[in-house]
Amino acid sequence: MGIEAGWAIAPPPLVDGFGRAITYLRVSVTDRCDFRCVYCMAENMTFLPKQDLLSLEELDRLCSAFVAQGVRKIRLTGGEPLVRRGIMTLFGSLSRHLAAGTLDELTLTTNGSQLPKYARELFGYGVRRINVSLDTLDPDKFRAITRWGDVGQVLDGITAALDAGLRVKINAVALKGVNEDEIADLVAWAHGRGMDLSLIEVMPLGDIGDDRLAQYLPLSIARARLNERFTLEDIDYRTGGPARYVHVKETGGRLGFITPMTHNFCESCNRVRITCTGTLYMCLGQDDAADLRAALRASESDGPLLAAIDEAIGRKPRGHDFVIDRRHRRPALARHMSVTGG
Numbered sequence: 001m002g003i004e005a006g007w008a009i010a011p012p013p014l015v016d017g018f019g020r021a022i023t024y025l026r027v028s029v030t031d032r033c034d035f036r037c038v039y040c041m042a043e044n045m046t047f048l049p050k051q052d053l054l055s056l057e058e059l060d061r062l063c064s065a066f067v068a069q070g071v072r073k074i075r076l077t078g079g080e081p082l083v084r085r086g087i088m089t090l091f092g093s094l095s096r097h098l099a100a101g102t103l104d105e106l107t108l109t110t111n112g113s114q115l116p117k118y119a120r121e122l123f124g125y126g127v128r129r130i131n132v133s134l135d136t137l138d139p140d141k142f143r144a145i146t147r148w149g150d151v152g153q154v155l156d157g158i159t160a161a162l163d164a165g166l167r168v169k170i171n172a173v174a175l176k177g178v179n180e181d182e183i184a185d186l187v188a189w190a191h192g193r194g195m196d197l198s199l200i201e202v203m204p205l206g207d208i209g210d211d212r213l214a215q216y217l218p219l220s221i222a223r224a225r226l227n228e229r230f231t232l233e234d235i236d237y238r239t240g241g242p243a244r245y246v247h248v249k250e251t252g253g254r255l256g257f258i259t260p261m262t263h264n265f266c267e268s269c270n271r272v273r274i275t276c277t278g279t280l281y282m283c284l285g286q287d288d289a290a291d292l293r294a295a296l297r298a299s300e301s302d303g304p305l306l307a308a309i310d311e312a313i314g315r316k317p318r319g320h321d322f323v324i325d326r327r328h329r330r331p332a333l334a335r336h337m338s339v340t341g342g
């Protein structure tokens with residue numbers, strides 16, 4: 001048996017210049033979204049022309065090249081991944097890597113609006129856990145945050161996902177003066193339905209036509225307030241991501257804190273991100289990137305693509321350097337979260 005045959009089960013991982021194995025790929029399949037969250041996008045966004053996007057076949061080829069290089073987890077994101085036309089075809093084709101044992105997890109991050117339509121199909125393609133973004137349960141606040149969204153549609157989506165057998169984690173961005181008084185209720189609500197919840201600090205990504213400082217709520221403050229209602233016990237639970245978790249004694253559930261602004265999580269980073277045009281970002285918070293679309297289209301063989309991936313991973317930076325303070329009212333990066341894939 002040749003070495004390659006052995007690698008078909010467990011290829012050697014991609015390792016960056018700091019010795020970190022890259023096993024997690026996040027892929028933005030579209031920059032478009034059916035919501036316009038105030039911290040994420042400007043109201044009048046200009047989206048990419050459709051012809052600039054990688055086709056679903058190209059996205060499959062790209063993801064499969066990373067699987068061949070040792071990536072064990074793929075998350076499709078966006079924009080809103082479930083508004084990309086034909087997206088179930090991609091879940092279907094990528095599910096072959098789950099069946100082959102070369103991929104441990106295929107998942108997505110979604111705003112939930114399309115889950116009533118797709119939850120069962122996702123489960124059928126081997127998706128088992130999903131992240132749903134939801135910042136408030138209040139219909140008026142929800143509309144104000146998303147500009148266009150209907151919270152009832154998202155709640156129906158969450159119910160459909162749970163009914164389909166998917167485990168759901170809720171992600172909520174903590175927003176000063178918007179949902180800060182509701183965070184404890186969100187915890188009780190999510191945990192009451194068997195869902196974990198993670199709180200996220202606003203990151204300075206992209207011009208949103210608004211002031212970041214006005215939105216930014218340090219999670220240290222949110223946590224101190226939660227302590228007044230709940231007993232938070234630090235636990236070791238890790239998902240390989242940036243969240244630090246606590247066990248909430250009163251609810252029995254898990255609560256995560258994702259604190260890019262107050263806590264640096266880069267030393268254990270195992271992930272890279274691809275945009276819907278095939279640009280590889282080695283760090284969410286840095287501009288350095290590699291054009292994998294050119295490598296992908298350069299040849300029908302995957303040789304140039306694999307070489308481009310290897311070369312780019314070697315350049316993965318040590319970490320990011322976000323700052324929001326009174327002197328840094330501009331975005332740290334020009335690109336929006338919806339471009340890099342949140």
Ligand code: SAM
Nearest residue numbers: 040078079080109110111133201202203337342
């Ligand atoms: N549409 C999908 C969704 O809503 O989950 C996937 C993409 S969305 C960009 C992914 C996550 O990024 C969402 O939880 C969203 O709230 C979060 N997000 C977007 N912009 C952000 C920012 N500037 N800071 C922190 N989180 C942000």
